[in-house]
Amino acid sequence: MNSNTRYTVRVALIVALGGFLMGFDASVISGVVTFIEPQFNLTNIQVGWAVASLTLTATIGMMLSGPLSDRFGRRPVLKVAALLFSASAIASAVAPDYTFLVAARMLGGFGVGVALIIAPMYIAEIAPADLRGRMVSFNQLNIVIGISAAYFSNYLILSLGQSELSWAQALRLGDWNWRWMLGVETLPAIFYFFALFSVPESPRWLVMQGKDDDALAIMAQVTNQARAEAELAEIHTSLRAEKNAERASFRELFTPSMKLVLTIGLSVAVLQQITGINSVFFYAPMIFEQSGIGTDASFMQAVLVGLVNLVFTVLAIALIDKLGRRPLLGFGLAGIAVCMFLLAYGFGSATYGANGELVDINPTLILIGILGFVASFAISLGPVMWVLFSELFPNRVRAVAISFVGLVNSAVSFLVQLVFPWELENFGNSTTFLIYGVFALLGLVLIMRILPETKGRSLEELEAELVGR
Numbered sequence: 001m002n003s004n005t006r007y008t009v010r011v012a013l014i015v016a017l018g019g020f021l022m023g024f025d026a027s028v029i030s031g032v033v034t035f036i037e038p039q040f041n042l043t044n045i046q047v048g049w050a051v052a053s054l055t056l057t058a059t060i061g062m063m064l065s066g067p068l069s070d071r072f073g074r075r076p077v078l079k080v081a082a083l084l085f086s087a088s089a090i091a092s093a094v095a096p097d098y099t100f101l102v103a104a105r106m107l108g109g110f111g112v113g114v115a116l117i118i119a120p121m122y123i124a125e126i127a128p129a130d131l132r133g134r135m136v137s138f139n140q141l142n143i144v145i146g147i148s149a150a151y152f153s154n155y156l157i158l159s160l161g162q163s164e165l166s167w168a169q170a171l172r173l174g175d176w177n178w179r180w181m182l183g184v185e186t187l188p189a190i191f192y193f194f195a196l197f198s199v200p201e202s203p204r205w206l207v208m209q210g211k212d213d214d215a216l217a218i219m220a221q222v223t224n225q226a227r228a229e230a231e232l233a234e235i236h237t238s239l240r241a242e243k244n245a246e247r248a249s250f251r252e253l254f255t256p257s258m259k260l261v262l263t264i265g266l267s268v269a270v271l272q273q274i275t276g277i278n279s280v281f282f283y284a285p286m287i288f289e290q291s292g293i294g295t296d297a298s299f300m301q302a303v304l305v306g307l308v309n310l311v312f313t314v315l316a317i318a319l320i321d322k323l324g325r326r327p328l329l330g331f332g333l334a335g336i337a338v339c340m341f342l343l344a345y346g347f348g349s350a351t352y353g354a355n356g357e358l359v360d361i362n363p364t365l366i367l368i369g370i371l372g373f374v375a376s377f378a379i380s381l382g383p384v385m386w387v388l389f390s391e392l393f394p395n396r397v398r399a400v401a402i403s404f405v406g407l408v409n410s411a412v413s414f415l416v417q418l419v420f421p422w423e424l425e426n427f428g429n430s431t432t433f434l435i436y437g438v439f440a441l442l443g444l445v446l447i448m449r450i451l452p453e454t455k456g457r458s459l460e461e462l463e464a465e466l467v468g469r
Contacts, residue, residue, distance in 0.1 A: 004221065004222055004223055004224065005131070007221050007222060008126070008127055008128070008131060008135065008222050009135070011123075011126060011199045011200070011222075012123045012126075012127060012135040012138050013138060014192075014195045014196065014198065014199050015078065015119050015122050015123055015139075015196075015199060016119060016123065016138040016139040016141075016142045017142065017188065017191075017192045017195065018078060018081060018082075018114075018115035018118070018119035018139070018142075018192065019115060019116075019119055019120075019138075019139040019140065019141075019142035019143040019146065020142040020143070020145055020146040020149070020188065021081075021082070021085045021111070021112075021115060021146060021185065021188060021189055021192060022111075022112045022115040022116055022143055022146060023142065023143040023144060023145065023146025023147040023148075023149075023150070024146035024147070024149055024150045024153075024185055024188070025054070025085060025088070025089075025108050025111070025112055025146075025150075025185060026054060026055075026112060026146075026147070026150075026281075026282070027146070027147040027150040027151065027281055027282065027306075028150040028153070028154065028181055028182060028185065029050065029051050029054070029105070029182075029282055030150070030151070030154070030281065030282050030283060030284050030285055030286075030302060031150075031151070031154030031155075031157075031158070031178070031181050031285055031299060031302070032050075032154075032178045032181055032182060033047055033050065033051065033282075033283065033285075033286060033421075034178075034285055034286060034289065034295065034298075035177060035178040036050065036098070036101065036178055039178075040097065040098040040101075042098060044421040044422040044424075044425045045418070045419075045421070045422055046098065047421040048417060048418040048419060048420060048421045048422060049102060049418060050098070050101065050102055050105065051282045051283070051417045051418075051420075052413075052414050052415075052417035052418040053102050053105050053106045053109065054105045054106065054108060054109040054112060055109065055278075055410060055413050055414045055417060056106065056109065056414055057106040057107070057108075057109030057110050057112075057113065058109040058110070058112040058113040058116065058410070059113060059407065059410040059411070059414070060109075060110065060113060061109060061110040061111070061112060061113020061114050061116075061117075062113040062114075062116060062117050062406070062410070063113075063403075063407075064110075064113070064114075065077060065113060065114040065117045065118050066117060066118075066121075069118050069121070069205070070205070070208070073201050073202070073205050074118055074121065074122040074125070074201065074202040074205055075122070075196060075199065075200075075201050075202070077114055077118055078114070078115070078118055078119065078122065078196055079193055079196050080111075080114070081110075081111040081114035081115050081118070082111070082189055082190075082192040082193035082196065083111075083189075083193060084107060084108060084110050084111035084114070085108055085111045085185060085189035085192070086185075086186050086189040086190055086193065087104075087107060087108075088104050088105065088107040088108025088109075088111065088185075089108070089182060089183055089184070089185035089186040089189060090183060090186055091103075091104035091107065092104040092105055092108070092179075092182040092183070093179045093180070093182045093183030093186075094179070094183075095179075119139050120136050120139045120140075121202075122202050123135050123136050123138065123139060124136050125202040125203065125204040125205070126200075126202055126203060126218070126222060127222070128222055128223045128227070128231075137317055140313070140317075140383065140386075141313065141314070141317070144309055144310050144313045144378075145310060147281060147306050147309060147310075148303070148306030148307060148309065148310050149306075150306070151284070151299075151302045151303045151305060151306040152303050152306065153181065153184055154181050154285070154299055154302070155299040155300055155302065155303050157173055157177055157180045157181050157184070158177055158295070158296065158299050159296070160173045161173035161174035161175075161177045161180075162174060162296075200218045200221075201214075201218070203215040203216075203218045203219050203222075203231075203232075203235070204235055206218070207232065207235045207236065207239065208239065212232060215232060215235075216228055216229065216232055219231055219232065249400075250400055250404070252397050252400075253397060253400065253401055253404060257467050258397070258467065260450065260466050260467075261392045261393055261394075261401075261466050261467060262401070262405075263450060264388070264392055264447075264450055264451055264466075265388070265389060265392055265393065265401065265405040266405055266408060267443065267446055267447065267450070268329075268381070268384075268385050268388055268389075268405075268447070269385065269405040269406070269408045269409040269412070270408065270409070270412050271333070271381060271439070271440070271443040271447070272381045272382070272385050272409060273409060273412040273413040273416050274412055274416060274436075274439050275333075275336050275340070275377070275381070275436050275439050275440045275443065276340070276373075276416065276420075276433070276436035277374075277377050277381070277382075278413050278416055278417050279416055279417070279420040279432075279436075280305065280370060280373060280374060281305070281309075282417055282420075283420055283421070284298075284301070284302040284305050284370070285298040285299050285301075285302045286298075286421075287366075287370065287429075288301045288302065288363075288366070288367070288370070290347075290424075290429060291346075291347075291361055291363040291366040291367075292361050292363060293363045301367055301370075304367075304371060305370060305371065305374050308371050308374050308375050308378070309374050309375075309377075309378045309382075310378075311375075311378075312374070312375045312378035312379045313378045313379075313382060313383060315378075315379055316328065316378060316379040316380070316382065316383045316384070317383060319379070320383065320384065320387060320455075321455060321456075323455075324453050324454075324455035325384050325387060325388055325391075325451075325453065325454050325455060326447075326448075326451055326452070326453045326454075328379060328380045328384055329380050329381065329384055329447055329451065330444065330447070330448055331376070331379070331380060332376045332377060332379055332380020332381055332384075333376075333380065333381070333440050333441075333443055333444035333447065334376075334444055335372060335373070335375070335376030335380075336373055336376045336377060336380075336381075336436075336437075336440040337437050337438075337440035337441040337444060338372070338437075339368075339369045339370075339372040339373035339376060339437075340369070340373060340433045340434070340436045340437030340440060341433075341434065341437045342365065342368070342369040342372070343366060343369035343370065343373070343429070343430075343433040343437075344429075344430045344431070344433040344434035344437060345365075345430075346361070346362055346365040346366045346369060347361070347366070347428070347429035347430040347433065348430035348434075349361075349362075350362075369433075385409075388451075388454065389401075389402045389405060389406070390402070391454045391462060392454070392462065392466065394467055420432070423435075452465065452466070
């Protein structure tokens with residue numbers, strides 16, 4: 001690895017810490033709901049709101065981050081995201097009541113939205129073409145690592161809080177367990193803020209501001225002088241084309257020629273969330289505890305969820321260009337349906353006492369179902385959705401189309417997180433997971449009927465086949 005590549009990797013890894021914080025911030029709440037529900041005497045919808053509120057403001061952050069980064073630069077906006085993560089973590093940890101906690105979580109949601117959009121954008125803009133795919137994948141991988149780290153951190157704090165260690169007792173990890181779970185994010189957030197001072201501004205943004213010399217100096221560090229000058233010329237050509245091009249209209253998405261690609265995009269966007277992934281990610285300890293294994297074991301099994309998610313996400317990245325998008329989606333949706341039906345059977349066959357207390361259940365069956373579901377999702381709908389979004393839509397409307405289907409995806413995610421505790425209370429575990437399984441099965445039939453394979457085909461080929469068909 002030469003010095004230019006080492007520099008690029010270092011910069012990409014630092015910026016991708018935004019993905020780590022996003023994954024951590026979104027998933028750390030999974031261990032908190034077990035404790036805040038009785039402490040604040042919350043209803044099911046209030047529990048759902050405590051989880052889902054972050055997604056709501058993250059969606060707003062996603063919409064605002066692009067224009068703000070165009071005006072002020074990519075790096076300053078990422079620094080603001082780091083500060084939002086820090087402020088949210090501290091405020092959540094000291095929250096005196098439920099309303100304050102939700103407000104603090106919503107503050108962090110803006111940071112999540114910014115990191116989700118700007119971190120991969122920055123990496124794509126600074127990395128040379130031959131490294132761009134791998135560098136951008138750092139961000140997605142860091143999101144998954146952040147999710148796993150949150151589960152492990154929650155379990156560690158819970159375990160230390162029950163230990164006899166003097167320092168753990170002095171910090172009151174036992175009494176303030178959920179507060180420490182939320183507050184520990186402050187450390188990586190502060191590190192991210194200061195680490196961002198060591199990365200340069202995006203060369204493309206500098207060119208947009210007329211700072212060609214600064215942009216050229218940064219690109220020369222990433223590659224070499226000759227190649228940097230060539231890329232600078234390409235950026236100017238691209239910016240002129242964007243300036244002269246007529247802006248795509250939102251209404252163009254609903255023209256007859258766009259019917260098929262929009263149907264595919266919306267179907268995948270809805271399926272990714274309506275099959276229940278964030279119910280599992282954000283309520284994993286609660287689900288496991290309802291299988292009768294106890295609080296400690298439920299947190300340990302949540303750690304397994306994070307590890308399985310990480311392993312199968314890496315596997316998906318390795319296989320997506322070899323096997324293709326369609327086979328991975330088919331395999332994943334079939335696996336999701338089977339695992340959800342397994343969970344429905346596992347909870348449905350449990351026996352309960354006269355007062356509704358759990359008498360007998362097979363916790364191993366529940367664990368297999370959850371881990372199988374996460375593995376099936378991580379190798380299919382998780383990474384494949386964003387790849388398909390970048391391939392399906394024609395160049396002219398790609399940006400507005402991805403924004404639209406991404407907004408739908410976020411809206412469905414918010415609703416699934418919000419109503420999950422209410423579903424468990426009113427429908428029961430078995431029926432709730434059965435509903436997710438039915439959605440997965442219907443999605444499998446639909447996707448296999450309408451989705452062509454996009455692997456190894458140019459964007460122009462796909463546009464010719466899909467648009468106006």
